[in-house]
Amino acid sequence: MPVDDSRDEERAAFRRAAAARILNEPKQNEVRRVYALMRTAIRTRVVQTGEMLVEATVMRQFNTTRQAVRGALGQLADDGLVERLPRIGTQVRDSFDGVEIGLPLDASERYDDGLPDGAVDVYDIAQIYAEVVPGSPVIRAQLELSVDSDVSMAEYLISSAGVPFCVETCYWAPDVTPRVPFVAEPGDDLPKSFERHFGLPLLRSSTSVEALHGDPNTCAALGLAPGAPLLLSEKVLYDTDDVPRELQYIYYAASRTYFRASTRYR
Numbered sequence: 596m597p598v599d600d601s602r603d604e605e606r607a608a609f610r611r612a613a614a615a616r617i618l619n620e621p622k623q624n625e626v627r628r629v630y631a632l633m634r635t636a637i638r639t640r641v642v643q644t645g646e647m648l649v650e651a652t653v654m655r656q657f658n659t660t661r662q663a664v665r666g667a668l669g670q671l672a673d674d675g676l677v678e679r680l681p682r683i684g685t686q687v688r689d690s691f692d693g694v695e696i697g698l699p700l701d702a703s704e705r706y707d708d709g710l711p712d713g714a715v716d717v718y719d720i721a722q723i724y725a726e727v728v729p730g731s732p733v734i735r736a737q738l739e740l741s742v743d744s745d746v747s748m749a750e751y752l753i754s755s756a757g758v759p760f761c762v763e764t765c766y767w768a769p770d771v772t773p774r775v776p777f778v779a780e781p782g783d784d785l786p787k788s789f790e791r792h793f794g795l796p797l798l799r800s801s802t803s804v805e806a807l808h809g810d811p812n813t814c815a816a817l818g819l820a821p822g823a824p825l826l827l828s829e830k831v832l833y834d835t836d837d838v839p840r841e842l843q844y845i846y847y848a849a850s851r852t853y854f855r856a857s858t859r860y861r
Contacts, residue, residue, distance in 0.1 A: 625663035630670045632657060637676050637687060638853060648677065648685040674850035718753050718760070723816075725749040725773050734766050737831055737842045749773035752816050759817045759848075766842040774841065789841075795834040803829045804854055809846065817848050824849040 633653070636642045653664045668685050671677040678688045730746040740746070747767045753760045765773065774792045789797040809817070809825040817825075826849045832841040 625659050626666035626670070629653070629657050629659055629663050629667035633667055633671055634674075634676070637671075642687050644687050646687045647683075648687065650685075675848075676851065718755055719757075720775060721752045721754070723750040723752055723762075727769050730766075730769075734842060738766065738768060738839050740768060745769040747771050747773060751775070761852075762813050762816050762846045764844045767840065771840075789832060789834075793834055793840050795836065795840075798833045798835045798837055800833065801831050805829075806849060813846050817846070819848055826852055826854070828854075 633642075642648065648668065650661055650664050650668075653659075653668075654661055657664070668677060668679070672679050672685070676688060678686050680686055725748070727745050727747050730740060730744050732742075734740075734746050735742065735744055738746070747769050749765050751763045751765075753763060767773065771793075774788070786797045805827050807825055807827055808822045809819060811821040813825065814821050814823050817823075819825075826847045828843070828845045828847070830841075830843040830845070831839050832843070834840050
């Protein structure tokens with residue numbers, strides 16, 4: 596059967612043309628690049644809450660086009676981090692709440708680089724629900740409870756400066772009184788709060804973080820549209836005997852929360 600050399604040539608020419616297009620395209624999406632860098636600038640307070648963002652200035656700072664700047668500012672507005680004011684401009688509206696990976700969040704561990712030294716954010720904690728309920732297999736396994744054990748649970752809405760910060764659901768053994776998840780006293784911290792409540796020192800915690808679409812009730816509590824993206828942090832706190840004492844599910848608005856981790860290699 597004769598070989599069709601012309602078809603091979605066509606395929607080779609197509610591959611060469613595709614490779615040329617890739618080489619000639621920008622190495623990264625400009626809107627994505629500007630959007631990511633602007634989020635970093637807001638998070639680290641390079642630009643301050645209330646500051647006006649001038650398109651021409653942003654174009655010059657990031658060496659990009661007006662179209663890319665407008666696209667990035669539109670995404671930031673959708674996130675609630677800036678506000679587009681008709682005939683005025685774009686104003687930085689909000690900053691981020693930071694959470695250290697692997698550490699349960701208490702008032703002393705919230706990262707807000709814009710606060711003066713020694714300043715502390717004040718959290719408003721509203722209990723949504725507290726009750727002893729039937730335990731599911733997952734909760735019993737996490738807390739190492741018996742197969743027929745009930746669990747004590749409580750839900751809290753935590754706000755800062757009047758803005759909902761997170762919704763936290765906590766589970767304990769059925770004989771445990773619910774522990775308010777955020778410390779309230781100056782100088783207090785999680786290990787002290789944990790030991791005061793459980794009578795044993797805090798040894799460690801395990802943490803996993805995942806992204807998900809929020810259910811209507813959680814989104815409503817956080818002031819978000821149904822289905823908005825959330826970050827879910829699941830934590831288990833262990834006492835000094837390595838017994839799990841507390842299971843936490845904490846829901847954050849993904850658009851205005853960041854998680855960070857530090858690693859030392861030496």
